[in-house]
């Protein structure tokens with residue numbers, strides 16, 4: 001007997017799969033041993049690269065799920081905009097109003113820059129995971145930044161890859 005294909009079910013499965021399928025990418029951490037600078041790049045260069053001072057940089061490639069990184073970054077931005085809104089009002093943020101605002105704006109720019117790089121490395125349109133997606137449940141190591149509660153994925157912690165650096 002032929003198997004009855006349930007099209008609606010198939011369609012639903014496909015949607016679920018798209019909602020939860022990761023998108024592979026790489027973040028490359030670069031360290032100049034001479035200048036002691038660290039930065040990241042979305043470009044993999046097997047031949048290596050030279051810092052502006054003329055020194056060959058140390059490289060460390062970190063495999064990432066672009067969607068996971070995007071989702072965590074968007075959640076950080078959401079939190080930052082909530083904190084910025086609070087800093088306009090009276091209350092807990094008031095005591096560090098001016099420097100607090102500048103710091104939050106700086107953090108927001110880093111999040112935007114990070115997402116720009118993620119978009120550059122993804123071959124197709126990249127969408128965040130749904131609301132209920134939990135990075136830690138998925139085995140992603142997250143470091144919470146005190147006191148704001150922003151979340152740093154392993155891909156954004158260069159000290160993990162260059163442990164000797166201070």
Ligand SMILES: [Zn+2]
Pocket residue numbers: 032033034035036051052053054055
């Ligand atoms: Zn250098």
